[in-house]
Amino acid sequence: MPVTLPLKPWGFFHPDEKRDHQERIDIQNLVASLAELQHRLSAKDEDVSFLRHFLRSKDIQLLLRVFNKVSSYASLQLGASSDSAVSTGVSVYNTLRKHKHKPHVDELREIMAKPHFQALLYTHDKVACRDYEPKLFSLPHEVNEAEEAVKVVRIIKNEEPLGATIQRNEKKQSLEIARILRGGAADRSGLVHVGDEICEVNGTNVQGCDPKEVVQLLAKFSGPVTLKLFPADNNKGIMRESKTYFRTPQIRLRALFDYDPFDDPIIPCPEAGLSFQKGDVLQIVSQEDPLWWQARKEGDSNLRAGLIPGKQLQERKEILGRPLLSDPRYSDASFHKNSTGHLSPCRISPQIPKSKKLKKTMYHVTQNQVYDSEEIITYEEVQLYYPKPEFPRPIVLVGPHGVGRNELKRRLMSSNTDKFQEVVPYTTRLKKPHELDGRDYHFVSRDEMEKGILLNRFVEYGEYKGNLYGSSIDSIKCVINSGKVCVLTPHTQALKFLRTADIKPYVIFIAPPSFEVLKNTRIEKNARHTVNDVPQPFTDEELQKMITTAKKMSIRYGHFFDKIIVNGQIEQAIKDLAHVVELVGKEPQYLPANWVQY
Incomplete structure (x- = not known):
């Protein structure tokens, strides 16, 4: 049952006048000594000025008060009054069980039954008995002139790895510490350094052993591990320590590959590696080795870093794997042919249905097709971005033809017409009587639109029946500046031009479900797609092509996707979409660093 005690606020920090006077004298003496120290050490004026302001600050004065107060209790012998809190708690709990149907008793019994309360009593008894684990035994004292250079290090590793990789020095025929993983047991000890030669592990001589044998030996031990090491060169050790404890600020990277x-045959030690998936945010804590960086996953409670391939190493591996990307099945021509069904000598010109409702959403255009085949994706530096309600991030829906992006867009926009808005496209065709310029289309001349295309003012464009259609960057920015959420359904290749600092799109990939679910749901909803201006049901071949195209899109553009939503049942998909859109407008996200700084 909660108990409220009358506590005097800040009572601990109110010294008597005599002590307060002594503290002021101490501060004044420290400040007065700065001039003499500056003369002896030839210190800079700005450094002395900093110390003077620091010593006179309120925080340092409060710290001195705490120090003096704690020092006054140094002579007192404080200790536990009992080391049997657990047994006392059991006795009290059994007594409470006899008094039932009383609210206060039930509440106290419930508190005492909680595992956290029982763990507190157990910890109290352990501390009272000074029963600390693991127990450290004294190190053997060896007086041997031949072993004066040997250092003996004891590390508590518990169930975790040692946090260091081992390699064989072929020149010396010895085992050495190759690298120390930040946050691991070896790093926390501060006693093990890169280049130290390993002689013994818990009394077992490992000289002449294979590094893998030593790793397996270390894995067997839990708790105290005693290492006998020949230390590395002192000068190099000092340099390594300075790099370890004076670290550069951590950078965060988004992984663009799994x-x-x-599964990596060239990693020095798989057990020391860090596995991750595409889209994970990684804290890079060390880049001293250009080939193998040390990183942690963002939000991971494990303090020990793991090895990941550096950017240069991963790029080399990607280059060696280029034969896969040059497979004709993944070439630009076949990819876009499968995704649209039409190829133009210079541009993809999709068929635009006659339905006025769909005219604004069915543009599929490509630019710079060589870009994708030459790009090597590894990592992307990111920073945390806090949403700005006055400039909402556009929602971009991409996916294979027929997967239902436009239907999801329509339902999302109709759910809140005051919040969402689509982009008004441009066209070179003549305006019809019922159309309004700026509402249905921006009607421009062909020369004007071609000029804008050459100046890269359009994220996508195409030609249909001799007329040009397209969506401009300025139109998207206009919606963003209006404070509304811009919803787009562009071709996947338009992502390269949408992903800029001044647009900051949130890209959602609409993926098809399995073939069985896809077929059943489309039959259930009587889904249609337009072929030669005629609505037709999907054939099995078209459904399978949709799934295949989605896989190819994921391989080629997956590093651009912020979220994947599977459109099986349309009702569930729109719920998922609405939930994601709501989070994008409220919760911080990791964006490319240059976007946040913009």
Whole structure:
């Protein structure tokens, strides 16, 4: 049951006048000594000025008060009054069980039954008995002139790895510490350095052993591990320590590929590797080794860093794997042919249905097709971005033809017409009587639109029946500046031009479900797609092509996707979409660093 005690606020920090006077004298003496110290050490004026302001600050004065107050209790012998809190708690709990149907008793019994309360009593008894684990035994004292250079290090590793990789020095025929993983047991000890030669592990001589044998030996031990090491060169050790404890600020990278260290044949130690998936945000804590960086996953409670391939190493691996990307099945021509069904000598010109409602959403255009085949994706530096309600991020829906992006867009926009808005496209065709310029289309001349295309003012464009259609960057920015959420359904290649600092799109990939679910749901909803201006049901071949195209899109553009929503049941998909859109407008997200700084 909660108990309220009458506590005097800040009572601990109110010294008597005599002590307060002594503290002021101490501060004044420290400040007065700065001039003499400056003369002896030839210190800079700005450094002395900093110390003077620091010593006179309120925080340092409060710190001195705390120090003096704690020092006054140094002579007192404080200790536990009992080391049997657990047994006392059991006795009290059994007594409470006899008094039932009383609210206060039930509440106290419930509190005492909680595991956290029982753990508190158990910890109290352990501390009272000074029963600390693991127990450290004294290190053997060896007086041997031949071993004066040997250092003995004891590390508590518990169930975690040692946090260091081992390599064989072929020149010396010895085992050495190759690298130390930040946050691991070896790093926390501060006693193990890169280049130290390993002689013994818990009394077992490992000289002449294979590094893998030593790793397996270390994995067997839990708790105290005693290492006998020949230290590395002192000068180099000092340099390593300065790099370890004076670290540069951590950078964060988004991984643009999947990685499993146990599937990597060239990693020095798979057990020391860090596995991650495309889209994970990684804290880079060390880049001293350009080939193998040390990183942690953002939000991971594990403090020990793991090895990941550096950017240069991963780029080399990607280059070696280029034969896969040059497969004709993944070429630009076949990819876009499968995704649209039409190829133009210079541009993809999709068929635009006659339905006025769909005219604004069915543009599929490509630019710079060489870009994708030459791009090597590894990591992208990111920073945390806090949403700005006055400039909402556009929602971009991409996916294979027929997957239902436009239907999801229509339902999302109709759910809140005051919040969402689509982009008004441009066209060179003549205006019809019922159309309004700026509402249905922006009607411009062909020369004007072609000029804008050459100046890269359009994220996508195409030609249909001799007329040009397209969506401009300025139109998207206009919606953003209006404070409304811009919803787009562009071709996937338009992502390269949408992903800029002044647009900051949130890209959602609409993926099809399995073939069985896809077929059943489309039959259930009587879904249609337009072929030669005629609505037709999907054939099995078209459904399978949709799934295949989605896989190719994921391989080629997956590093651009912020979220994947599977459109099986349309009702569930729109719920998922609405939920994601709401979070994008409220919760911080990691964006490319240059976007946040913009």
